């Protein structure tokens with residue numbers, strides 16, 4: 001197993017502020033990055049902004065500013081959102097960064113030299129909001145199948161990428177790497193389209209100027225998707241920084257929304273194969289959020305911004321909800337009713353309550369000091385807690401965040417049931433102090449393990465649990481931290497405020 005890990009998000013268009021749908025991919029990537037760092041892996045987590053193209057040029061013109069001014073303003077907003085969501089990206093790539101533009105030109109030049117780029121004419125449809133070429137047969141009621149807006153007609157001299165030449169190679173790559181694209185349903189969908197045949201794709205534009213100039217023909221700029229996809233390797237310093245590239249590229253995991261799988265799962269791997277590079281290790285396509293059952297749309301008023309949720313309900317609450325509520329890969333609905341329901345049941349009733357009642361008993365029966373373990377107490381819980389990391393690993397291997405959280409909550413709920421079954425207050429009454437201490441030790445140690453299990457999703461709450469357990473400075477790698485028995489008897493606990501106050505529905 002390699003000890004490097006590389007996770008990316010799509011780079012976001014700079015024509016609008018980020019809503020919860022856009023923040024979703026980055027939150028998921030942040031959880032994976034934090035998790036892999038905690039496992040001791042050398043981790044690189046990349047996000048960024050997609051700044052070129054006709055859509056951005058038009059948006060800037062409508063606002064009477066230059067595209068770069070628009071990009072600078074929106075990017076400042078993106079960075080603010082990432083900061084208050086406590087996103088731990090290691091780099092932020094902008095497609096207007098000189099380092100990126102140089103990589104795009106080097107990549108394009110390589111393909112020209114290989115004979116995979118040729119001049120032609122594109123006469124056909126183009127969706128500006130999606131920046132994609134469309135065929136008549138793609139249209140739904142005359143509109144773009146993704147954004148449902150009317151496409152424009154182009155008739156331009158363009159350069160084409162000989163994608164058809166990579167049809168067999170990409171098909172073989174899919175067949176030899178069954179987990180290359182997940183979920184499997186998406187993989188099958190893409191693979192069957194590949195089997196139907198790949199056409200060459202236009203990769204330059206010549207009727208406007210906001211883009212990376214094409215090497216060798218300054219009348220053309222590079223098509224914005226060809227430009228944008230290269231961000232995943234320009235941030236690794238390709239082609240100059242071989243060491244960084246060789247460390248991280250073989251481990252690359254791209255998280256993308258289901259709307260952009262054709263670009264990521266077909267065009268991008270073909271581009272890489274043409275350049276003599278290997279495709280990424282995995283591409284995972286997640287579903288789309290609606291709000292109260294409606295498509296997220298600023299103009300229709302169905303939009304929720306992360307800051308509004310976080311300010312009212314708390315950061316960890318938001319992070320937990322987004323990853324727990326719907327299986328990664330499926331579509332799902334955001335509603336304040338569902339959010340407050342999860343906060344009150346999973347967070348307040350299950351986890352918060354477990355911590356406060358356990359600490360209250362340690363305070364009352366053992367004067368705020370962690371009691372000695374006892375062999376006979378809670379063998380089943382000990383086993384569950386000891387197996388928790390392996391259970392989470394198995395789920396996160398397939399990016400099943402929701403199921404991984406479910407495994408953690410199984411332990412939390414079992415702990416609450418253990419209290420009901422063991423009735424520590426009766427043990428106290430009977431004077432069975434050794435068993436009483438043993439029961440409480442099992443609960444405290446389970447809580448410590450739970451705190452590490454939730455750390456990538458809810459870092460502040462995880463630390464607060466450990467602070468209340470009296471071990472705020474515990475550090476290390478997960479394989480050690482989640483091993484049973486680290487909590488030392490005699491440690492002074494620090495009871496604090498309730499971890500997750502209940503909220504009004």
Ligand code: MSP
Nearest residue numbers: 010011012013021022050228229256257288289296
């Ligand atoms: N710029 C391109 C990506 C280029 S990557 C080389 C782009 N940008 S975007 O800003 O339109 O979208 C960024 C991501 O946000 C996409 O993965 C998209 O699927 C995701 N989402 C946008 N709205 C969403 C929801 N309502 N729900 C979930 N994800 C959503 O595409």
